[in-house]
Amino acid sequence: MSYVILGLGNPGKEYEKTRHNAGRMLVELLAKKEDFPEFTLRKAGGVPSLVSEGKLGKQKALLALPEIYMNTSGKAAKTFVKSKKAAAELLVVRDDIDLPLGVIKMTFGRGAGGHHGVESVMRAIGTKEFAQLKIGVSKAGKKNQAKKPGSDDGVVKLVIGKFAPAEEATLKKALKKGVEAATLFVTDGLERATMHANTR
Numbered sequence: 001m002s003y004v005i006l007g008l009g010n011p012g013k014e015y016e017k018t019r020h021n022a023g024r025m026l027v028e029l030l031a032k033k034e035d036f037p038e039f040t041l042r043k044a045g046g047v048p049s050l051v052s053e054g055k056l057g058k059q060k061a062l063l064a065l066p067e068i069y070m071n072t073s074g075k076a077a078k079t080f081v082k083s084k085k086a087a088a089e090l091l092v093v094r095d096d097i098d099l100p101l102g103v104i105k106m107t108f109g110r111g112a113g114g115h116h117g118v119e120s121v122m123r124a125i126g127t128k129e130f131a132q133l134k135i136g137v138s139k140a141g142k143k144n145q146a147k148k149p150g151s152d153d154g155v156v157k158l159v160i161g162k163f164a165p166a167e168e169a170t171l172k173k174a175l176k177k178g179v180e181a182a183t184l185f186v187t188d189g190l191e192r193a194t195m196h197a198n199t200r
Contacts, residue, residue, distance in 0.1 A: 044079035057187035074124025099136030106197035
């Protein structure tokens with residue numbers, strides 16, 4: 001059985017390096033760091049995804065980047081996760097506006113928190129019993145809490161906006177820690193991965 005690490009985001013040049021693509025960026029970085037083969041386009045059930053397969057430690061892992069829009073991510077998840085039991089070895093990597101940039105968090109069996117990509121995955125595979133690795137993308141406010149936009153329009157503007165040059169170093173650090181947590185999820189299990197991700 002292969003672990004599946006799904007990097008959520010939107011396909012296409014115009015969405016590269018946008019906040020909503022933080023999950024996709026992390027999975028691309030993981031592939032690079034662990035020397036996985038080049039991503040290749042695979043169509044399963046008519047749903048296109050970029051896929052790279054390799055090993056993390058002794059475990060097989062499949063890295064997937066859905067080549068469909070974020071809100072329909074579940075269609076791709078369903079091609080890789082065939083049962084509720086298999087969902088226990090799924091890690092969904094995604095952006096989170098409830099966390100400030102620089103903070104990452106791993107959860108298991110939790111809700112979508114309003115994230116449409118995760119909602120789509122839950123609906124498609126029929127369970128929320130899988131791991132999520134959340135990457136903070138909001139500006140930091142008081143006491144390093146996420147400074148979230150007050151309106152739906154503001155949220156959309158934020159998530160499809162690109163990271164500012166001044167944020168690059170913080171993002172890089174968070175993605176590096178996220179790659180370590182995703183690797184631990186496969187090699188050492190959920191508990192170790194969660195401890196690593198959720199320790200500031």
